[in-house]
Amino acid sequence: MLQLLQIELYKIFKRPRTFIAFGVITAIILLVQVALKFGGEEYVGLVMSGLSGTFDAPPVQVLNGYFVCFIILNLLLIHIPILVALIAGDMISGEANMGTLRLLAAKPVSRTRLLLVKFIAASVYTILLLIWVAVLSLVLSILVFGTNELFVARGLEVNILSSADVLWRYIAAFAFAAIGLITVASLAFMFSTFADNSIGPIVACVCVIIVFTILTQLQIPFYDETIKPWLFTTHMLGWKGFFYVKGEEGVTVNGSIENLAGIFKSGLLLLAYSLLFLAIAVWYFKKKNILS
Amino acid sequence: MAVIIRARGITKTFGKEITAVDGLSFTVEAGQVYGFLGQNGAGKSTTIRMLLTLVRPSSGDIEIFGMNLARHRKEILQKTGAIIERPDLYKYLTALENLQIFAKMSGVKLSEKELMDQLAMIGLAERAHSKVRTYSQGMKQRLGIAIALVHNPELIVLDEPTNGLDPQGIADVRKLILHLSNDLKKTLLVSSHLLGEMEMIADSMLIIDNGKKVVEGRTCDLLNPDKIQVEILTDDKQRTLDLISTTKWLGNLLSSSNGSILLEMQRSNIPDLNRFLVEHGVNIFSLRPKHSLEDFFLSITKA
Numbered sequence: 001m002l003q004l005l006q007i008e009l010y011k012i013f014k015r016p017r018t019f020i021a022f023g024v025i026t027a028i029i030l031l032v033q034v035a036l037k038f039g040g041e042e043y044v045g046l047v048m049s050g051l052s053g054t055f056d057a058p059p060v061q062v063l064n065g066y067f068v069c070f071i072i073l074n075l076l077l078i079h080i081p082i083l084v085a086l087i088a089g090d091m092i093s094g095e096a097n098m099g100t101l102r103l104l105a106a107k108p109v110s111r112t113r114l115l116l117v118k119f120i121a122a123s124v125y126t127i128l129l130l131i132w133v134a135v136l137s138l139v140l141s142i143l144v145f146g147t148n149e150l151f152v153a154r155g156l157e158v159n160i161l162s163s164a165d166v167l168w169r170y171i172a173a174f175a176f177a178a179i180g181l182i183t184v185a186s187l188a189f190m191f192s193t194f195a196d197n198s199i200g201p202i203v204a205c206v207c208v209i210i211v212f213t214i215l216t217q218l219q220i221p222f223y224d225e226t227i228k229p230w231l232f233t234t235h236m237l238g239w240k241g242f243f244y245v246k247g248e249e250g251v252t253v254n255g256s257i258e259n260l261a262g263i264f265k266s267g268l269l270l271l272a273y274s275l276l277f278l279a280i281a282v283w284y285f286k287k288k289n290i291l292s
Numbered sequence: 293m294a295v296i297i298r299a300r301g302i303t304k305t306f307g308k309e310i311t312a313v314d315g316l317s318f319t320v321e322a323g324q325v326y327g328f329l330g331q332n333g334a335g336k337s338t339t340i341r342m343l344l345t346l347v348r349p350s351s352g353d354i355e356i357f358g359m360n361l362a363r364h365r366k367e368i369l370q371k372t373g374a375i376i377e378r379p380d381l382y383k384y385l386t387a388l389e390n391l392q393i394f395a396k397m398s399g400v401k402l403s404e405k406e407l408m409d410q411l412a413m414i415g416l417a418e419r420a421h422s423k424v425r426t427y428s429q430g431m432k433q434r435l436g437i438a439i440a441l442v443h444n445p446e447l448i449v450l451d452e453p454t455n456g457l458d459p460q461g462i463a464d465v466r467k468l469i470l471h472l473s474n475d476l477k478k479t480l481l482v483s484s485h486l487l488g489e490m491e492m493i494a495d496s497m498l499i500i501d502n503g504k505k506v507v508e509g510r511t512c513d514l515l516n517p518d519k520i521q522v523e524i525l526t527d528d529k530q531r532t533l534d535l536i537s538t539t540k541w542l543g544n545l546l547s548s549s550n551g552s553i554l555l556e557m558q559r560s561n562i563p564d565l566n567r568f569l570v571e572h573g574v575n576i577f578s579l580r581p582k583h584s585l586e587d588f589f590l591s592i593t594k595a
Contacts, residue, residue: 007393015384099380103439106344106376107397108369289306290346 008121021083029136065142066150072137081184088122089188089201096196096292152243165254173239180236183270186277193285196292238266293321296479302352312338314503327494328483335503336483373445379436383425398443429456450482491585501593521582524553527575
């Protein structure tokens with residue numbers, strides 16, 4: 001199993017297209033960091049102007065590595081799934097398209113094992129991509145902007161998290177984001193088993209993400225209780241929950257999480273979706289006639 | 293002779309309307325080069341895919357090495373190597389990397405030197421470190437054959453192994469197949485549309501049409517029936533015709549066009565005809581039985 005995984009990872013990381021996602025993420029994060037380095041205080045001023053009356057802190061105090069990372073994650077965690085779909089959606093269909101799937105499937109490895117190894121490889125790629133995001137958005141931002149209290153805006157309110165209470169929340173948020181992105185990877189992977197060309201599964205997965213994300217963000221009460229609770233995109237936003245803390249008389253409580261049960265529920269639902277997508281992929285692939 | 297492949301009544305339908313393979317039964321014996329012939333769409337590739345578990349039969353039963361294919365897939369595929377149609381490989385990897393991957397997938401660990409030896413055998417050692425995307429179709433085909441052989445399989449299934457090869461390449465593959473069969477005692481199932489090539493290498497053959505078996509047997513038996521067509525080319529066609537008209541073979545005359553004369557006759561009578569013409573001073577340039585595999589194939593598949 002380990003040797004098969006090595007082979008799959010070797011194939012993934014020998015393909016130039018694999019590094020497109022890493023390049024895109026690097027470019028976006030660096031662009032945001034450069035912009036905030038040179039015009040960050042003005043930006044913070046603009047953001048905080050909407051909170052005037054309830055909030056009073058100098059922009060120089062707000063603008064720090066933790067804050068920059070929070071902005072980047074808000075921007076990126078919607079779009080990283082598309083980059084994940086590029087690789088996961090190509091895992092089986094890409095092999096079919098190249099004509100190598102028939103060679104692989106004629107080897108003495110069971111189809112279930114082949115599929116599971118490929119899914120694990122896609123998950124490893126997803127996690128490495130996320131680690132790269134973490135390194136650039138958190139570690140680099142801390143190095144460039146330093147650390148201070150994290151100001152998290154919630155509507156018209158602001159949670160102020162002390163500097164010592166932030167890092168573990170980011171680690172937890174990235175771990176949660178990994179679960180969400182693996183759900184996306186499993187969806188793209190499932191589509192990948194259905195098709196013999198690379199484009200179809202990637203486009204299908206991206207379309208699902210776009211439609212679900214739009215539904216998630218629609219502020220229509222009818223959808224809030226009927227559809228949204230069942231969309232995996234709704235639960236992918238659960239990482240933000242680690243930054244929503246309990247407060248007493250306007251003072252946040254260190255180490256607290258406002259809705260830990262909700263985060264657990266979202267995480268479990270995402271895992272359940274991943275397993276469902278993977279189970280469908282295995283069921284379909286086991287009986288698939290390989291004609292490509 | 294031990295039986296390596298035994299297919300019994302295998303059928304494959306796609307949907308309700310397409311029957312790609314229809315109740316096909318055949319037997320491949322150990323050490324044979326078994327030719328698998330049929331027109332495009334006859335069901336050859338589907339049959340080969342069923343043998344390699346890429347396609348599941350709708351009905352019927354396949355035994356390879358005496359084991360049921362569905363129940364002993366892993367054991368059977370460990371001893372089987374294959375190329376299926378054109379060998380599309382990982383174009384962004386080198387030949388050596390491709391070979392390495394498929395060796396590991398087959399469950400064998402080979403050193404780089406052993407892999408290079410395999411590449412040398414098919415004449416790709418010098419390009420071992422080149423990306424496959426820079427290869428010609430012929431080179432890819434040869435690399436595909438190396439991949440099929442990398443784990444030293446007992447049964448080798450080659451689907452159109454000469455596709456895209458130039459005449460020298462075709463001759464090299466023919467030599468390789470004969471080497472694998474004669475010297476290494478491998479069993480080969482080879483499908484090809486190059487009938488002349490198959491005639492030279494196949495010990496036995498199966499011809500299918502519309503998914504059904506048309507004929508199966510030893511090549512020498514299939515191509516040497518009692519009555520065959522003979523084409524004669526001499527220095528004086530008219531005199532040859534006059535001489536033939538005085539003999540019992542006049543009734544066997546089929547045509548005399550394009551400078552040659554075509555007769556249908558018993559095989560055993562060919563030496564007599566030859567002797568008769570020579571004794572009457574006719575210089576024979578060629579006397580050729582026309583019953584080639586191509587003629588046979590076309591006659592029985594009604595192409």
